[in-house]
Amino acid sequence: MTRKDYLITQKQKGRHIFGVFPAQYPRELLWAMNVVPAEIWDPPEEITAANAHLQPYICSVVKSGLELVLRGKCDFLDGFLFPHTCDSIQNMASMIYDYIKADKPCYFFYHPKNPYGKAARDYYIEELKNLMHSLERQLGPLKPNALKQRIRQGHKVSSLFGEVYDLMAKGELDVGNEESYRQIRRGEYLFPDDLIPELEGFLARNKGKGRKNLMPVILSGVLPNPPEILTLLDTLGVRVAHDDLLIGSRRLLVPPSNLKDPLEQLAESYFGMPPCSTRGASITKRREYLFRLIDATEAKGVIFNVVKFCEPEWFDVPNLIQEIKKKGLPTLVLDTEVNQGLSGQMKTRVEAFVEMIT
Amino acid sequence: MSAVQKARYNFMKDLGAPVLMWLRQMQRKRRPYKPNPYLGPPLKCSGRLKEIMMRHYYLSRFSKGAKPVAWVTSGAPVELLRAFDFYTVYPENHGALCGAQKAGPEICSEAEKKGYHPDLCSYARIDLGHAFSGKTPAGRLPRPDLLFCCDNICQTVLYWYKELAHYWDIPLIIFDTPYNYRDIREKDIEYMTRQFEEMIPQLERISGKKYSHDRFKKIIGIARESASMWGNVLTTMKHRPAPMTIFDAFVHLAPIVSLRGLPVALDYYRLLLNELEERIEKGIGAVKNERKRLMWDNIAVWFNLRDWSLLFAERGMNFVAATYTNAWAETIHYLDDRSPFESMARAYSLVVLNNNLNSRLELMDQMIRDYRVDGLVMLALRSCKPYSVGQYDLRRLLGERLGIKSVVIESDMTDFRAYSEEQTRTRLEAFFEALES
Numbered sequence: 160m161t162r163k164d165y166l167i168t169q170k171q172k173g174r175h176i177f178g179v180f181p182a183q184y185p186r187e188l189l190w191a192m193n194v195v196p197a198e199i200w201d202p203p204e205e206i207t208a209a210n211a212h213l214q215p216y217i218c219s220v221v222k223s224g225l226e227l228v229l230r231g232k233c234d235f236l237d238g239f240l241f242p243h244t245c246d247s248i249q250n251m252a253s254m255i256y257d258y259i260k261a262d263k264p265c266y267f268f269y270h271p272k273n274p275y276g277k278a279a280r281d282y283y284i285e286e287l288k289n290l291m292h293s294l295e296r297q298l299g300p301l302k303p304n305a306l307k308q309r310i311r312q313g314h315k316v317s318s319l320f321g322e323v324y325d326l327m328a329k330g331e332l333d334v335g336n337e338e339s340y341r342q343i344r345r346g347e348y349l350f351p352d353d354l355i356p357e358l359e360g361f362l363a364r365n366k367g368k369g370r371k372n373l374m375p376v377i378l379s380g381v382l383p384n385p386p387e388i389l390t391l392l393d394t395l396g397v398r399v400a401h402d403d404l405l406i407g408s409r410r411l412l413v414p415p416s417n418l419k420d421p422l423e424q425l426a427e428s429y430f431g432m433p434p435c436s437t438r439g440a441s442i443t444k445r446r447e448y449l450f451r452l453i454d455a456t457e458a459k460g461v462i463f464n465v466v467k468f469c470e471p472e473w474f475d476v477p478n479l480i481q482e483i484k485k486k487g488l489p490t491l492v493l494d495t496e497v498n499q500g501l502s503g504q505m506k507t508r509v510e511a512f513v514e515m516i517t
Numbered sequence: 518m519s520a521v522q523k524a525r526y527n528f529m530k531d532l533g534a535p536v537l538m539w540l541r542q543m544q545r546k547r548r549p550y551k552p553n554p555y556l557g558p559p560l561k562c563s564g565r566l567k568e569i570m571m572r573h574y575y576l577s578r579f580s581k582g583a584k585p586v587a588w589v590t591s592g593a594p595v596e597l598l599r600a601f602d603f604y605t606v607y608p609e610n611h612g613a614l615c616g617a618q619k620a621g622p623e624i625c626s627e628a629e630k631k632g633y634h635p636d637l638c639s640y641a642r643i644d645l646g647h648a649f650s651g652k653t654p655a656g657r658l659p660r661p662d663l664l665f666c667c668d669n670i671c672q673t674v675l676y677w678y679k680e681l682a683h684y685w686d687i688p689l690i691i692f693d694t695p696y697n698y699r700d701i702r703e704k705d706i707e708y709m710t711r712q713f714e715e716m717i718p719q720l721e722r723i724s725g726k727k728y729s730h731d732r733f734k735k736i737i738g739i740a741r742e743s744a745s746m747w748g749n750v751l752t753t754m755k756h757r758p759a760p761m762t763i764f765d766a767f768v769h770l771a772p773i774v775s776l777r778g779l780p781v782a783l784d785y786y787r788l789l790l791n792e793l794e795e796r797i798e799k800g801i802g803a804v805k806n807e808r809k810r811l812m813w814d815n816i817a818v819w820f821n822l823r824d825w826s827l828l829f830a831e832r833g834m835n836f837v838a839a840t841y842t843n844a845w846a847e848t849i850h851y852l853d854d855r856s857p858f859e860s861m862a863r864a865y866s867l868v869v870l871n872n873n874l875n876s877r878l879e880l881m882d883q884m885i886r887d888y889r890v891d892g893l894v895m896l897a898l899r900s901c902k903p904y905s906v907g908q909y910d911l912r913r914l915l916g917e918r919l920g921i922k923s924v925v926i927e928s929d930m931t932d933f934r935a936y937s938e939e940q941t942r943t944r945l946e947a948f949f950e951a952l953e954s
Contacts, residue, residue, distance in 0.1 A: 250906035278711035477632030
């Protein structure tokens with residue numbers, strides 16, 4: 160079933176469908192309100208209409224998201240959620256709400272930036288409350304215990320994704336890079352009631368040792384697009400053993416603690432997530448996180464697949480490369496536009512990198 | 518802080534800097550004034566401005582070790598740092614200075630050599646390039662003890678200052694101002710106020726000075742008065758002919774950015790305002806034949822300020838308003854020494870770039886009416902996403918509402934490698950034609 164078909168089926172079941180722009184948001188809260196968050200990262204749209212609103216140097220994630228809205232392909236949605244991720248997404252959110260005047264409810268979610276003090280934590284909880292109350296005004300009151308249940312599911316989902324990553328790290332996931340990420344990315348729109356059994360089935364079917372001998376690398380950046388890179392790595396006998404992707408491991412939740420208040424639990428999850436450029440994490444924290452991934456997977460190199468014009472990522476890349484090189488590992492930096500396919504030049508660079516690490 | 522360095526700083530402040538200023542004055546007297554056929558006489562205050570800024574950069578060389586040194590973003594609430602006697606340096610102001618000296622590409626390339634992408638903000642690349650190479654037309658900048666960053670102007674500053682903090686291994690304090698998608702909320706104010714309270718022990722530790730609330734309140738008062746004076750300076754351009762141009766304002770903006778909260782900025786704007794009022798009284802316009810009045814949207818193109826000023830002036834066109842220069846005057850009236858933290862939170866988080874695009878539309882609409890603007894020039898800067906994203910729609914909406922003629926031109930504020938003279942001229946010629954029709 161395609162993503163659109165799935166979302167329409169969910170709507171027929173009485174659920175509300177929200178388009179959610181990148182990157183960090185309390186999806187458990189949306190689930191608890193019977194909302195299916197459909198994340199908008201890289202819709203396969205040819206960018207034409209968005210060019211009348213955005214300059215050529217705005218990243219393709221923002222452009223393709225706006226294109227989707229402008230072409231009326233979000234008409235079946237019941238609302239939008241705009242987390243505060245970067246300058247371009249911030250202004251695009253305001254543009255859609257203030258200028259284009261989307262004919263559906265728009266919600267905004269500001270999360271505090273690193274380094275965090277007590278004030279930031281309290282503010283985050285206030286933002287959660289604000290979002291909850293705003294959603295209640297549109298969708299009716301939150302059912303008792305619904306949030307607690309969805310938080311449990313959120314942790315289950317994270318734990319299952321954690322298992323997927325563990326198997327990838329050990330070379331014990333018997334599917335290629337392309338298929339692994341197709342599964343990981345289904346987490347961007349499946350409701351947990353469907354996502355959990357699907358992930359369990361995926362793990363049960365594909366646990367093995369068939370890819371242990373393939374060359375392990377780490378993938379960093381925002382998202383694995385163009386997907387042809389993953390296919391090329393499959394062809395070249397390279398295994399993505401883990402990632403530091405914004406759509407990937409950077410959004411894994413920490414294991415649950417004993418906090419009773421569900422909003423406190425959500426805050427704990429948010430502040431405990433792996434370091435991320437969009438939340439202002441320090442270079443040291445990002446380096447430590449990447450090194451942990453490298454050590455755990457015995458990766459032979461790191462590929463930075465960075466979306467062109469993505470400021471939060473591009474500022475971090477030089478230092479991270481320097482640190483990784485000091486550790487004796489080669490790196491490859493790809494400057495990519497989503498949905499632009501794999502150019503001949505990019506293919507050659509990936510092949511040369513793989514030759515170097517083999 | 519070392520006693521020797523303090524003594525050296527004080528010596529330079531009391532003797533070195535005045536001697537330098539005197540020498541400069543002597544040099545300037547030798548240069549005869551050549552009248553321009555399109556522009557009115559230059560502002561007499563400009564000399565004083567140069568002295569102030571030169572002194573600021575000159576003394577900064579001796580500040581290290583004598584005072585705690587902080588590098589600060591242009592929209593940060595520096596008043597709090599002043600209460601701890603920090604010597605503050607503004608990398609964005611330094612970036613503008615490098616841009617004006619046409620040194621942008623050379624210093625940017627020092628950052629690019631280290632892997633920083635040429636698509637990143639050129640202020641950031643200049644700053645990082647300077648940090649890596651020491652290159653600057655300002656002589657030398659002191660290495661900071663603290664980085665103070667406020668994300669009310671963009672998120673870029675957050676990424677950029679994080680790099681500096683890592684490179685020098687020094688503390689970074691972030692003042693996080695939630696973006697106002699709609700109206701500012703009490704919980705936003707509370708969050709920001711609490712951040713100030715959390716900063717104080719850190720600032721005490723780094724500066725070695727105890728916080729004095731009375732001193733802070735006094736600084737808030739000076740900052741408010743200076744910004745209000747700056748607002749009055751800008752307001753003189755409502756007069757027809759305007760006694761100054763926005764190109765002058767871009768230059769005279771330096772003290773309100775870099776020296777806000779210090780008496781020198783206040784004194785300077787009093788002087789400037791007097792001169793502008795005198796020009797109004799005598800009917801002296803900045804552009805000799807002011808026929809059309811324009812508004813500017815975005816940061817200045819520092820490497821081309823003089824050329825652009827003439828390009829418009831020779832057609833009798835004068836820029837009388839800009840969202841950029843207005844940013845240091847528009848919200849500072851919120852500052853109130855009776856509730857310094859809360860009022861500072863409001864003043865700093867309600868600036869144009871931290872506010873939704875609807876509020877920017879209303880602000881520009883109002884400015885166009887107040888300043889009786891005939892045309893709008895929007896600069897789309899690849900370095901500045903929060904300023905640029907939304908400009909195409911703003912242009913359309915203002916055109917629909919007010920029938921105002923406008924043009925969008927692409928450039929960068931300091932890196933002229935991203936600027937096409939020919940393309941810009943072609944667009945501007947079409948704009949001039951439309952404006953005259």
